[in-house]
Amino acid sequence: MNINANPEDARLTSGKNISYWTDSVQHAVQHPLSENIETEVVIVGGGLAGLSVAYCLSQTGMKVVVVEDGDIGSGETGRTTAHLVTCLDDRYYHLEKVFGKEKTQLIAESHQLAIEFVQRTVRKEKIDCRFECLDGYLFLHPSDNKDSLEREYLAAIAAGVRVVTVDEVPGLLHKQKALRFMAQAQFHPLQYLQGLCKAITENGGKVYTGTHATDIDHEGITTSDGFTVKAKHIVVATNSPVNNRFTMFEKEYAYRTYVIGALVKKDILPKALWWDTGDFESNPKVPPYHYVRLHPYNDQYDMLISGGEDHPTGDTSKTEIAEEDRYRLVEAWTRKNFPIEEVVYHWSGQILEPMDGIAFIGRNPYDRDNVYIVTGDSGNGMTHCSFAGLLITDLINGRENKWEELYSPSRFTLKESAPAFKHLINDSLSLLKEMLTFNGSEELSTVAIGEGKIMSLQNDPFGVYRDVTGGLNIVSAKCTHLKCGVKWNADELSWDCPCHGSRFTYEGKVINGPANFDLDAYHYDEINNQVTKI
Ligand SMILES: Cc1cc2nc3c(=O)[nH]c(=O)nc-3n(C[C@H](O)[C@H](O)[C@H](O)COP(=O)(O)OP(=O)(O)OC[C@H]3O[C@@H](n4cnc5c(N)ncnc54)[C@H](O)[C@@H]3O)c2cc1C
Ligand code: FES
Numbered sequence: 001m002n003i004n005a006n007p008e009d010a011r012l013t014s015g016k017n018i019s020y021w022t023d024s025v026q027h028a029v030q031h032p033l034s035e036n037i038e039t040e041v042v043i044v045g046g047g048l049a050g051l052s053v054a055y056c057l058s059q060t061g062m063k064v065v066v067v068e069d070g071d072i073g074s075g076e077t078g079r080t081t082a083h084l085v086t087c088l089d090d091r092y093y094h095l096e097k098v099f100g101k102e103k104t105q106l107i108a109e110s111h112q113l114a115i116e117f118v119q120r121t122v123r124k125e126k127i128d129c130r131f132e133c134l135d136g137y138l139f140l141h142p143s144d145n146k147d148s149l150e151r152e153y154l155a156a157i158a159a160g161v162r163v164v165t166v167d168e169v170p171g172l173l174h175k176q177k178a179l180r181f182m183a184q185a186q187f188h189p190l191q192y193l194q195g196l197c198k199a200i201t202e203n204g205g206k207v208y209t210g211t212h213a214t215d216i217d218h219e220g221i222t223t224s225d226g227f228t229v230k231a232k233h234i235v236v237a238t239n240s241p242v243n244n245r246f247t248m249f250e251k252e253y254a255y256r257t258y259v260i261g262a263l264v265k266k267d268i269l270p271k272a273l274w275w276d277t278g279d280f281e282s283n284p285k286v287p288p289y290h291y292v293r294l295h296p297y298n299d300q301y302d303m304l305i306s307g308g309e310d311h312p313t314g315d316t317s318k319t320e321i322a323e324e325d326r327y328r329l330v331e332a333w334t335r336k337n338f339p340i341e342e343v344v345y346h347w348s349g350q351i352l353e354p355m356d357g358i359a360f361i362g363r364n365p366y367d368r369d370n371v372y373i374v375t376g377d378s379g380n381g382m383t384h385c386s387f388a389g390l391l392i393t394d395l396i397n398g399r400e401n402k403w404e405e406l407y408s409p410s411r412f413t414l415k416e417s418a419p420a421f422k423h424l425i426n427d428s429l430s431l432l433k434e435m436l437t438f439n440g441s442e443e444l445s446t447v448a449i450g451e452g453k454i455m456s457l458q459n460d461p462f463g464v465y466r467d468v469t470g471g472l473n474i475v476s477a478k479c480t481h482l483k484c485g486v487k488w489n490a491d492e493l494s495w496d497c498p499c500h501g502s503r504f505t506y507e508g509k510v511i512n513g514p515a516n517f518d519l520d521a522y523h524y525d526e527i528n529n530q531v532t533k534i
Pocket of ligand 1: 046048049067068069070071072081083084213239242291307349378379382513516
């Protein structure tokens, strides 16, 4: 059970809380790169995107090397809920408005292909990851327009998706109309990654964990231990691309999202996926929605895994509900809708919402043609990342792919991006102002055990956290991406940047991009009442 796991385990994942997935697999000993090597393709990031790309390339006979700075799946893939869907979280009626009917059909087809690809791979590589096909039910959130299900139905049908309307949702405590999306899927994401890893190495690929890529360019990468991987092609699959400091953060926005795992008596719920259409009162632009699935737990119970209550990373000001209080809301909503008993897991994670609804998969903008990224995959990262394996493999092998332009990271759908871009600039300016006007010096002794605070010490902003041993952990409060001020996240014990979603442990180690460097850490000299850089 994960609740209040040892923060030391943050090595395994991107925060204090340990997900059920991380808790239920064996962790391999880390295998860092310890020499200079050459290969055809180097892939940075050992999540679903990186390993899907590596697997597909290795299938075509290419020599691949994966470098991952934590463990396999220690990023967002270890924190997902792993629905594989054609019921997309940016509604088809929205996608049709942005991209038109024809491209929306292509979008739907790509997610369908991704599900089929995962199914094929599971069979071919004999991966024991509880992959199963099942139906999913989308029902109306009370704050959403009454006609939104009807609109979604028509747009999904026009996009070629297998969907019907139903008067009742199996498993839900209340009778409610819904859309039933056929042939969705689910799996255990980390067991799937372990299967991919095994296949990659059997195909001659190499996977290095505990290996942080500090410098990344068109010739390859250099690690924090000073070793290099020279390569003909470079794929950056770090969720938020750490090699792209200035373009992509304008096109995607980071959100935190919250998950509980609650017990339900075995076999009382049908196997299905469930979603509501999202809370338009809390955020009309990106309405946070609830997402639910089942997973076997023990002989008596299944576990209902239920998530939602998203908010922009580092910013809970709209609702004034702090990160650590969000599980309560997820639990209350879940109890209202499903017959759950005890909550045995909770964790949070990060979602990158693309400006126009679909991921960015392809060549890195303003870079050489041999550098690729995968990012912005919203709540549909399982299919987006799997599809990235197919698309990037075609691009690297010089094969035509009809999705290349659609998913291109260089696209800029102006109508969709302009308001969001304005919002980003405003946010960054107000954060900068907030930081510049912070000048009251405070006593370090006021920081209680378990508390994190931004403090002005020697006229500079610092993040100060007092850990369970009473020790002070002091880091610079200026994000290493573009210097915005970080905020304390008492749920995951991390410093989160509200500008573009970079995150750091309380010791300053970077755990989410676009930042790729740690916060400077400081030592407090009690006698001279001074902080000095470690
Ligand atoms: C709570 C939650 C629920 C979700 N539910 C769903 C769902 O039901 N269905 C769905 O389709 N999607 C879902 N998603 C989204 C999906 O999980 C993600 O989009 C997907 O897992 C992202 O995979 P990735 O490989 O891009 O990133 P990650 O899994 O984060 O992998 C990136 C890896 O790069 C590594 N890395 C970063 N920087 C470096 C560096 N410099 N050097 C070396 N390694 C580095 C990180 O350690 C990390 O392991 C959910 C996400 C969350 C958080
Ligand atoms: S993430 Fe961009 S400034 Fe922090």
